[in-house]
Amino acid sequence: DARVTQTPRHKVTEMGQEVTMRCQPILGHNTVFWYRQTMMQGLELLAYFRNRAPLDDSGMPKDRFSAEMPDATLATLKIQPSEPRDSAVYFCASGLVRSRGHTEAFFGQGTRLTVV
């Protein structure tokens, strides 16, 4: 049963600490998305990758957030230093996009981050 796996599921950290969230996309998918969900803002796209290359990270605060894909099986989202306003659920999703057309994005279960 192919699924997107995110770790950790929950993370509580103190303000100023570094946080790293990991995502294993579905094997064979070439597109990975990072979304943040909060009550106030809903689902916000932070960044997305195609064939491991970043296509758009305009939704990310550049000074503290970074997203990478070290290889095709791992995507990471890092916050350094973390702040209380970063508290949210972070979702990773993956999909297979061909040269023309689109397929749906499959979501992981999310990482619930609390920064105190």
Place this chain on the structure above:
Amino acid sequence: AQSVTQPDIHITVSEGASLELRCNYSYGATPYLFWYVQSPGQGLQLLLKYFSGDTLVQGIKGFEAEFKRSQSSFNLRKPSVHWSDAAEYFCAVADEGVKAAGNKLTFGGGTRVLVKP
């Protein structure tokens, strides 16, 4: 830029009654449209999608949606709601994959559905 509006933040419906969730999108070309459902503490699960062809699409769990280009709408319906349908529902739009930076999924604000016994 593409955008999605879900006008109803909350909807309460009695079990067994019909349900319709509204979704309006703003996009210049033919969009790819999706409905996702999120149960508490869970990720988003795809209910159905529209890419082209028949404007009435069937999804999982007895849901269907109709694409109406003239109204820029993609409303979700279910004839008879079950208590397990209580969740939050998100409409989303993506553009075509011809551009290198295409295929961003843009979500609406969501509609929370409460089901009364």
